[in-house]
Amino acid sequence: MITAEPVRVCLVLPRVPRAELLASRAVEEAGHRIAFPRDTLAEVKLAVVEACLNAMEYGTGEVEVEVVAHPDDAHPWIEVAVVDHGPGFDASAVPKPVLEDTIRSARKRGWGLELIRRLMDEVEITSQPGLTRIRMIRRRGGQ
Secondary structure (H helix, E strand, O other): OOOOOOEEEEEEEOOOOOOHHHHHHHHHHHHHHOOOOHHHHHHHHHHHHHHHHHHHHHOOOOEEEEEEEEOOOOOOEEEEEEEEOOOOOOHHHOOOOOHHHHHHOOOOOOOHHHHHHHHOOEEEEEEEOOEEEEEEEEEOOOO
């Protein structure tokens, strides 16, 4: 059933293993309410999980997640914000990962931001000491 009003879910994630899956479930529920395709919803969920994992790994304090599913007859969209209160970082200084380097390296990490940017239509990162916010938007059908 498609709802006429935006569906909004706000979570504060505990710092426990698998807490990011709570955000994933919230995205799934909100996406179903606005008839988002299953494949597109899976991509949004992956981006949100990556953002939550980064917030829990690099941030401090609570990780806040807001999911808003915007119904629209022709172009519904999902907006997700993930907030942490850590030291902050310069998103432009994070190097793009190189697959060949990752394959050769013992450390197989560092793909989170790249995945988020590739899976979502819009990504806005604002960060300073005490507050990092990643805002992501995905439209049904993409771009």
